[in-house]
Amino acid sequence: MDQQMVDLESNRRTNIDEESPAIFKKAIRPVTLKFEDVAYTIKAETDGMSWLRKKDKNSDSEKHILNGISGVVKPGEILAMLGPSGSGKTTLLTALGGRLGGKLSGSITYNNKPFSNTMKRNTGFVTQDDFLYPHLTVAETLVFTALLRLPNTLTKAEKTHEAEAVITQLELTKCRNSIIGDELLRGVSGGERRRVSIGQELLINPSLMFLDEPTSGLDSTTAQRIVKALSELAIGERTIVMTIHQPSSRLFYMFHKVMLLSEGNALYFGHVSDVMKYFSGIGYAPLVAMNPADFLLDLANGLTPDESNDNKSELKQSLALAYRENLEDKLKAELKETSGVDCNNNQSEEASSEDKKFRKWPTTWWQQFTVLFRRGVKERKHDSFSGLRIGQVVAVALLCGLLWWQSSSLQDQIGLLFFMSGFWGFFPLFQAIFTFPPERKMLEKERTSGTYRLSSYFMSRIIGDLPMELVLPTLFITIVYWMAGFKTTAGNFFHTLFVLLLLVLVAQGMGLALGAVVMDLQSATVLGSVLMLSFLLAGGYYVQHVPRFISWIKYISISNHAYKLLIGSQYKGSDTFPCVNDANRLCLVRDFPNIKTIGLDGQVNALVALAIMLVFYRLIAYIALMRIGVTKK
Template identity: 70%
Template structure:
């Protein structure tokens, strides 16, 4: 498919691949049969942008794709062999152990990255392979290698349809057929070698020898090389009319001939609803997620951030005893604040960053949304829970909180519970907004509101706004943390006598009772926020079911 920018190449290709949403008119047929979902899952589609995980190697990328896309009629070892065969077929052997890389991470070259994208689709051995501008951004030599590879695949018995903006003459003569588009209209469809003769026959011939694709693009833009005074609109209308007069009838006859061919009734039945089971999808996605994000999750910067804050906090609250009850309460509230914001902002970026990958893989019917969601949220748990555990272990004993195992583990449990709930809120906000900057702003406002209503800063909250505390993660966590350290019946020295913890004003306003209710409320939030994130992913349309 050839044409200038905005001519409709990508739109048509995406529609043919069944990967465009919205209302479409007309019909799409594959070998004379309606293009169905099972057929679509056996069709390769390579997007213009290479959507790949930067930290995975070439082999890992293709092996994980094979394990997800190839059916269970093949064993795991056979799927891996398929991936290795594709690596050899596409000439990726020399870089198979190199990481893909990205804008700020050195990896394979642009041509190799494009071949990896093609390889992902070749794994399913598609009879139809669609590619959206596979030579975009590549130098002429690399583009020649990519198209030559596709030419060899086409000669091997596959149908390959690709869009291209401005191919060189070497590339143009590799194409068996060419479709020229202009503003959504077809100006030519037929043999590539016969294109120049056709345009000459209708009065449009180049005045000098030139690249056929350059000449055809000029015509598609309404620019003629002769001395005609016709404006661009007239030239385009003339070409559209000529196509309908000279080519449409021949094309219609070809299509009718295809429709009249005997059809294989069992063609659709070879494809199941999903190529693998839910558990297989979950385990492969989990392993892939851990491998890809191990560099980010276990980054030295993040670990140093938590350790530095933990040590500073421990020194500031060094060995504060029960006589410094206000200081201890301040530390407990700091726990809720720091471990509310930290996991929230880590989780907010989860789905916006993976939107393209999720859309690409789900559109090809690779896995269920539920298996992806569970694997994606589970893969982040180790670091999400290890860091707060280290933080509490350092600050708890340095600050002189109750030195018993029961109190320590109860405090740790509450804090980890808070981390999981805050993480769920971040996932929900990211999935709802799908814009990192907007989601971060919204998350800051919500978490700050929860903190202000938590019961530490303002103890005499006006009744008309006091309801916020009942939806505040901070309020329930703060209540549970105080319950992990104090009991109403316990006393502490005050003045010349002793006082009850339950009577201390800051504790009394929040209350040490209702611990079970607080746990139940956080449990509802834990499940509710994740369900909201899941349904938000379904709602925004990136996970359209196929």
């Protein structure tokens, strides 16, 4: 049986090696992954009534997710980690990929060295969910990734060629010009989307690849195609580690090593060809022919082959004890043997030299900015320049123009100015709140893999949204200004337009900050509504005599400063209007009650206040984003 398995493996390797595209055979620096006594704990969650119970000084406030897991994966091997939900597969995979913070203990080495930026650059990590931009095509997705992640030793044309080669090797040629799509937008199939995610990591020609449930939700044929592609990668001396929930028997025998986990404990680690023999040797053998993966999952769930046991926890403990008695010492010996031998010993001096010259980022700041700007515009142009948004603004502008048609009433005109300060405070605020929360997973994925600087992403996102943010209020004021009968001089018009655009940018900054800090759309929207309504109430139009103990709100009110500047764009202190009590007599505009409260002086102060807010809110948003995609060690 063992010889037959060896012959099958040899034939499979020969066939794959002959059929594999040239890109699978690229030279890489092989990596031996070793992990020993890896443990991970988190704070245990408590229910809301825990304070009623007497506190036990000896109670354990931590939950153990991983309990001393060890293993070794060599170049050319695929390790599949099996186990039921909650067994710790994804946690272990994340830890091995250098992406897990918190109370992680034990030793994880790569060619007997700790995780470093150099290793990070040579590691591919495919998450369980495919975080891709839905409006980009398959080709655009991979080309943009290549331009961002491949180093400047390659030209732009060479990077594009690499993306095309990945499209060919992963059999994505037929759908290369199809959009990715999502739940609401029809696009490529689930298997094709998964291959695009794998292709993004394959572009960097990684020595080490981690994949979290790469076949989840796929049919057996598509799953086999993906695992076959991974087998071809392993032939090129790559080290591959994956989690998989319930593989078919065909997939199971495509792996080299398997690890079985249950409740954070290892129940088996070793070669696939030995797994059934091992469990038979300790008294657990299937009663009928069945998929080995199903048999292993039954054991991990606490089910014996004859389903005679009632105590699942006892069976799991028995299997964990058997593992420690029969396999752990052998594994520790193997780890000790490889600890003194660096599989890259001949290249150690070269690697050390490369580490010294290593640059953290594969491309320059400007390159990252331009690529992210182009990608962002392509992805969001469908929403930013949608007919719905333009229609909303035009409809409100026409309604305002008709309601205030050639108004000569001072009260009506300042009422319109205040409405403008309110509408263009709310509209960009809510648009901006939706900027970062939907992209959190994508930002986390790309930042963790070291794709780009946060500053280049932030600036490309801010500047990429400017065209529509500035075009819409310009369109609005162009319609309303002349219909409402404001002063017809170019100076007054452009003064009003400038104030309105400044207001929009400040409100947008506030929305960006709320979205980045809260990172929950519903909570950020509610908070934004409360804050903006508070600013409107203190804006100087509704309440003219604000009590002193709460009058400080007007100093942080966007509406208050914008309203003051809008009034200043239309009126001067020397302007007059027909007195209310005597139409034949003229009164000074600055004495009009609603204007007297807000005041025509202090225009520079209001301008400076909005300028400070313009910078401050964006700074808050940037600082809030810094926590995303950074693993704390």
